Amino acid sequence: MKLKNFGLRQAAGFAGFAAMRLAAAASVLALFGVLGVLIVNAWPVLGWDFLTQPPRDMMTAGGVFPCIVGTALLALGALFFALPLGVASAVYLNEYSRDTPAVVLLRLSIANLAGVPSIVFGLFGLTFFSVFCGFGVSLLSGILTLAVLSLPIIINTTESALKQVPGDWREASLALGATRRETIMKIVLPSALPGxxxxxxxxxxxxxxxxxxxxxxGAVFFTPKEGVSLFEPVMALPYHIYVMATSGTDIEATRPLQYGASVVLVVLVFAMSLAAILIREFRRGKH
Known part of the structure; x- marks a missing residue:
């Protein structure tokens, strides 16, 4: 009987691992399939000129250089505002606050905000930043809207990382005479930095x-201005792709450009994420 049960458990474990391997393989194949379709359809336009020139001829030719600049400024600007505010909020929630009903409600609200559709954040940004604050449709409004959208993600992941730091480390630091602020700055945050x-x-x-x-x-389909200002709108790859695919002057003629801009967006996100990962691993190595 014991041998039979052992054989059943072994078979069940083998089947479970096989199912997980198949799921992982399917995910990888789907990813490479999407990338393959994008690259094949974008191949006619991919090149140095496409990356370094602005759109021209009623958006049916040229490149996406202003869109690359606008996307990078929006994403990095949002991170510039959201990261310190999100980390500070997570430190307060994990290190200073108590589990009162108000704090529990606050955590629940943050978790819910992480799942709110981005269109809601867009309408909030339009109402508050563009109209109430008077920033209009501008790079600054787009940055602040994306910062608000990014806050729940940063708060949740940072608080989870802080919870992984052993409580004994805090107690040892306090026992050696360090203040709570010094403990957080020199022990807790460096240990939680990878998270x-x-x-x-x-x-x-x-x-x-x-x-x-x-x-x-913050985004417009086209702007003739070459410079970048916080109080002027910018071109951005996601919005550029959306407009070309839905309401461009000649949707069929711009089809390769749509795929080309999609490939550039994927590569840009990958490059920014890779840079952040390298910084994380470098900091992890130092600690």
Missing amino acids: IMTGAILALARAAGETAAIMYT
Whole structure:
């Protein structure tokens, strides 16, 4: 009987691992399938000129250089505002607050905000930043809207990382005479840094790929201005792709450009995420 039960458990374990391997293989194949379709359809336009020139001929030719700049500014600007505020909020929730009903409600609200559709954040940004604050449709409005959208992700991941730091380390630091602030700054945050950087990577990737959050606040389909100003709108790859695919002057003629811009967006998000991962691993090595 014991041998039979052992054989059943072994078979069940083998079947479970096989199912997980198949699921992982299917996910990888789907990813490479999507990338393959994008690259094949974008191949006619991919090149140095496509990356370094602005659109021209009623958006049916040229490149996406202003869109690359606008997307990078929006994503990095959002991270610039959201990361310190999100980390500070997570430190307060984990290190200073008590589990009162108000704090429990606050945590629940943050968790719910992480699942709110981005169009809601876009309408909030339009109402508050563009209209109430008077920033209009501008780079600054888009950055602040994406920062608000990224905050729940950073807060949740940072708080989870802080919870992974052993409580004994805090007690040992306090026992040696360090203040709570010194303990947090010199012991807790450095130990939680890899998790914090993971949250930053997730937030950066989401901000770079958002369309609905910036279509009302910071992005336009085309702007003839070459310079960049915080109080002027910018072109962005997600919105550029959306408009070309739905309401461009000649949708069929711009089809390769749509795929080309999609490939550039994927590569840009990958590059920014890779840079953040390298920074995280470098900091992890130092500690």
